[in-house]
Amino acid sequence: MQNLQNDLIELLKHEDNLVVDGYLNKNKIIELALKVEPQLIIVLLKSDTFKKHFFQEVENVLVFDKIKFQRFVNNKSFLPDSYTAFKNKIGLITNDDNLDNFISTSNDVVLAWPHKDCVLEGGQTKEDQKRNEIFWNETLAPDSVDRLLDAKAFTNFTKFDKDGEHKVTELKGDENLIIKGNNLLSISSLLKTHRGKIKLIYLDIPYNTGGDGFNYNDSFSSSTWLTFIKNRLQIAKKLLTEDGLIFIQIDSSRNNKNGHIGTPELPYLNVMLDEVFFRKNYIGMLHWKKKKQPSFLSKIAGVMEVILIYSKNESNVAKLQIGKTTDTTKRIDNSDNKISEMLINKGIKYMGDANTIIKKGVYQNKTMSTEFLEDVEIKNGRVVNDFKAKAKFRTKQTELERFANLDLLYITESNSFRRYKTEEEDNSGKTITDLLLDWGQNQDATAELRLLFDIKDDSKPFETPKPELLLHNIIECCTKENDIVLDFFVGSGTTAAVAHKMKRKYIGIEQMEYVNTIAVERLKKVINGEQGGVSKNVNWQGGGSFVYAELMQYNQKYIDQIQDTTTKDQIINVWNEMQDTAFLSYQFDKKTFNDRLDAFKTAPLEDMKQYLVEVLDKNQLYVNYSEIADATFNVSEEDKKLNKQFYSKK
Structure with missing residues (x-):
């Protein structure tokens, strides 16, 4: 058998992309075999050995036994390979077919790695089990991918609202959803119902540091991790609206927690996102302060995480801001400016006594920020005469007159000038900067969960939750009520909980068991009006509902x-x-x-x-939706009805 394998390598080594670095590119060869491509058949027929083993003569016609040939190529003695012809390393290449041209810099590059164009089968496994990558590194040829990613059937539909837990009898298509199951297959299923409908996707992905506490296998090889993420991002992009955004959170430090020294995936992820979403749709990189001080020693103490933002179409995205500030007024003066003299029109408001006279020479305070150069008469809370004032004005004379005409200018009780914000200013929020120092920290998130689940000791209900304030600001900056928010690494349920409180629609996906013990239980408490996190900020009083469902396993x-x-x-x-x-x-x-x-x-x-x-x-x-009528899968009539409703509400 080994000699025959070597013969095949020798036979195909000059064919385009069929042998890479001396190894057979198995899935590419199998793809050609299943299609009975002339490129492959002609080469095989040149060899008497392969003609003998894989062809049969039927009435003077040679028939290719593609199944026998596929079994031979798939023999386990072959070394691991890739569907596409990429070297067994990660690097930047020019965006063309010359895959030997690995480069360090270029104006137009893409990231190459083994298994890049594959779909990796299998599910995420628990970190504490330390599973080998064999549960990931099974690759599929293209003719199998469509079936794998076909829309799946759902089961165990359950509705939760203020009255408790109910069996679902009808789906209207606008429900909040929590889905338990493999997230790749779940979001593939959503393409049938939510393509182009998701306004915001937030992902707190496994960081692949080997020590970030995820209950996913968090120590993949970089190539497997990149394929794992890329498979999902390619589908996620299709789910976004034309003005939709995706926020992806990842560690940027070289973690050496628990003795593991990780390689940050941030640079690889950034380049891969450029390729998937296109570089022109890159919006920015946020730096979020996750902790006050590092909890372990490192060459550089990491206290920040990075959030990468990409859009479906950058030209459709407005400036990102978070809601109104609590201060509705602005100062007219500025202590850093030089003193200047300006005319103040009569009719402006006075916040002190309704009837009084402010004598000239009166200052606001010892810094002399405002000096009245004439007496100012007040009647019924309004200034009745024009007057001049001296101050370190930050506002031009023409702007002062405009604010006065808009009835926004007033004198405070301490005799300084302020103004109310214009309607445009009041409606606009605080522009997001790339440094997030006041958006909550990990310790806040842990405290929120401990309070929510009434945990008295120092144990953590979830290892690395994110604070509600962080998600509140992200959701607020780019969505409005009833927009759909998606998180397919839902974890402890922060995204879904905050979206619920902010009256956004949401879909959360998680395959780990804590989707029931943490995320679902958390959302039930949200419906009942829990007052933790951002509840008071958004005046949350409870209410609403969500539907829980599971991918139907086989x-x-x-x-x-x-x-x-x-x-x-x-x-x-x-x-x-x-x-x-x-x-x-x-x-x-x-x-x-x-x-x-x-x-x-x-x-x-x-x-x-x-x-x-x-x-x-x-x-x-899992059971494909297209096969729910097949008696083999024993799908109940109730599930058949609900699945048909789910997929008909497009």
């Missing part, structure tokens, strides 16, 4: 069972159930495997787990 339930096993006997029990009811890969020979089951039992436990995951058909992890 083969995924066996993966969950496999990962939860701790003994070989448990693995065999899972196999016994799998062989009767699971969808197995068409390349897998069940009879041969059972004949050699005793040998299988001698393998290490982790190898047994790995193998059983591999033989499952990954296109059947």
Whole structure:
């Protein structure tokens, strides 16, 4: 077999992108084989060996056995590969087909890495289990991707409102949603219902530092991590409105917590986002102060995180601001300016006694910010005569007259000048700067959750929550009531909770179990009017509702069972159930495997787990919506009805 593999490498090495660095580009070759592409067939027919093994003569016609050839190419003795011909490293290349041209700088570059154009199968695994990447590094050829990402069926629909928990009997299409399940497949399903409808996407992604506390596997190789993120961002872009924005939060430091020294993914992520969203749609990079002081030693003490902002179409995005400031007035003078003399028109307001006379030479204070050069007579709270004043004015004479004509100018009780904001100024908010020092910190977020769940000790209900103020300001800067906010790493539910309080529609997606124990429970408390976080800021009094649903599992339930096993006997029990009811890969020979089951039992436990995951058909992890009528999946009539309603409300 090995000689035949070497022969194939030798045969294909001069063909475009079929052999990379001496290794077969398996998925590319398989793609050509399944399509019976002449490029591949012509080359194979040149070899008597391959003609003998993979072609049969039928009535003087050679027929290509593409299934046998695919099994041969997929043989496990081949080393890992990539669907596209990228070197086994990460780097910048020119945006053309010359993949050998890795460069350090250019006016037009893209980021290249192994598996870049693949879809990685499998689900996120828990950080504390430290799963190997085998549960990620199964790649798909393009002809399998469409089926994998086809819209999925949902089950366990439940509505939560102020009256408690209810079975869902009808979906109107405007519900707030919390979805439990693989986020790649969930957002792919949303393309059928929410394409071009999401105004804001906020993502607090796994940072890939190996120590940020996510319950996802947080120590991928950079290439796997980049593919994991890119798959999702490509779909996320399609969900955004034309003026929609995506905010992506990531660590920027070289974390060495718990002895792990991570490589920051920020530079890679930034370049990848340039490619996915296009560089022209880059809005900015925010620096958020997450803590007062670092909790561990490092060469540089990291207290900041970065939030990258990209738009669907930058030309449609207005200036980003957060709501009205509490101060509705502005000063006329400025202590840093030089003293000047200006005329003040009669008729302006006075905030002191209704009837009085302010004598000339009166100053506001010892700094002499305002001096009246004439007596000023007040009747019924208004100045009755024109007069001159001397001050360190920041406002021009023409502007003073305009403010007076608009009835915005007044004299305070301390005899200084101020003005009310114009309507335009009052309606505009505080422009966001790229340094966020007062948007809450990690400790605030932890305190909010402890208070919410009545936790008296120092334990953390969630390792790295984000404060409600941070999400409040992000949501406020670019959305209005009833706009849709999406977070498909919903975690502790901060995005959904704040969006609910701010009367935005929202969709939160999470596949970890804490979606029920934390996020859902948190939202129930929000509906009941909890007063933590930003509740008082937005005058939150409770109310509203959301619908919870789960991706309908099929083969995924066996993966969950496999990962939860701790003994070989448990693995065999899972196999016994799998062989009767699971969808197995068409390349897998069940009879041969059972004949050699005793040998299988001698393998290490982790190898047994790995193998059983591999033989499952990954296109059947979840039930496709298009197949809910198939009796094999045993979908209830109630779920059929609700799924049809969900996908019909476009």
